[in-house]
Amino acid sequence: xxxxxxxxxxxxxxxxxxxxxxxxxxxxxxxxxxxxxxxxxxxxxxxxxxxxxxxxxxxxxxxxxxxxxxxxxxxxxxxxxxxxxxxxxxxxxxxxxxxxxxxxxxxxxxxxxxxxxxxxxxxxxxxxxxxxxxxxxxxxxxxxxxxxxxxxxxxxxxxxxxxxxxxxxxxxxxxxxxxxxxxxxxxxxxxxxxxxxxxxxxxxxxxxxxxxxxxxxxxxxxxxxxxxxxxxxxxxxxxxxxxxxxxxxxxxxxxxxxxxxxxxxxxxxxxxxxxxxxxxxxxxxxxxxxxxxxxxxxxxxxxxxxxxxxxxxxxxxxxxxxxxxxxxxxxxxxxxx
Numbered sequence: 484x485x486x487x488x489x490x491x492x493x494x495x496x497x498x499x500x501x502x503x504x505x506x507x508x509x510x511x512x513x514x515x516x517x518x519x520x521x522x523x524x525x526x527x528x529x530x531x532x533x534x535x536x537x538x539x540x541x542x543x544x545x546x547x548x549x550x551x552x553x554x555x556x557x558x559x560x561x562x563x564x565x566x567x568x569x570x571x572x573x574x575x576x577x578x579x580x581x582x583x584x585x586x587x588x589x590x591x592x593x594x595x596x597x598x599x600x601x602x603x604x605x606x607x608x609x610x611x612x613x614x615x616x617x618x619x620x621x622x623x624x625x626x627x628x629x630x631x632x633x634x635x636x637x638x639x640x641x642x643x644x645x646x647x648x649x650x651x652x653x654x655x656x657x658x659x660x661x662x663x664x665x666x667x668x669x670x671x672x673x674x675x676x677x678x679x680x681x682x683x684x685x686x687x688x689x690x691x692x693x694x695x696x697x698x699x700x701x702x703x704x705x706x707x708x709x710x711x712x713x714x715x716x717x718x719x720x721x722x723x724x725x726x727x728x729x730x731x732x733x734x735x736x737x738x739x740x741x742x743x744x745x746x747x748x749x750x751x752x753x754x755x756x757x758x759x760x761x762x763x764x765x766x767x768x769x770x771x772x773x774x775x776x777x778x779x780x781x782x783x784x785x786x787x788x789x790x791x792x793x794x795x796x797x798x799x800x801x802x803x804x805x806x807x808x809x810x811x812x813x814x815x816x817x818x819x820x
Contacts, residue, residue: 485551487512487513497663502714511531513541555595560624562768563765563766599651601735604616606621644729655673657799680757685757688757689760693761695771714788715779751796
């Protein structure tokens, strides 16, 4: 049995490849390397450089490697970019998923794990937000993922496929051993930006909106460590192999931290100060997003190991320091925060 992972050289995908490979799973990756890195893959994992929406490629990989399950990460993930170029997101996210599902059904693959997002909820009526909450995405990114979820549901019903759709909240951090992490240039993840500021790679960090009706005026997010999220994919795979049926699950910790609290955590663990500037709200941003995690904890054999903001920030910082050393920049000297 082999697991096909699309986008497996990307941030979350590579952590999941590593986690599965360490348990002895046979893994094969399709990635176009637009945002991923072949160096992030463990030695010996086959990589096919190409588009996850290329049905001929996918069908060939499934046939040649005996694929019995697919984990689909490949896609575009930047909310603000989706507001500027929505059609690119409907092509790269929704249409790619459609083609991948078509290849999977033609090839007889009956297990599918989909990388979705809490952005499908929009601004929820209540937090923590449960999976049955109304889906009202505020961005083409969220819409493209919701459309993919609907396609997955309908395809599974028509073809006897079982699936897990994992709705990620805010993914952050890096491998605790600093083997891999978020390396994409120009990444928009809050913690990535904050550790870039802490390592002197940015002059400042912007806080988009400080007038929200929250305790400190900034948005609130539920951060989940990328390694815990990778383990959730492994648990989802076990669930499907044990005969589990279609299910949609929130992936978070069930607690929220504001943007300002998150920045302070990076200052705290780094011992370094950096400039913070208040900016206007951004279109498509959600005010408060915290997961109701009861369903995932009841459904999967999954226990988070890194449910601590300072730990997440420390792992992200260690990876950023490593990247900086590899580029020849050296580690910056700590300043009093």
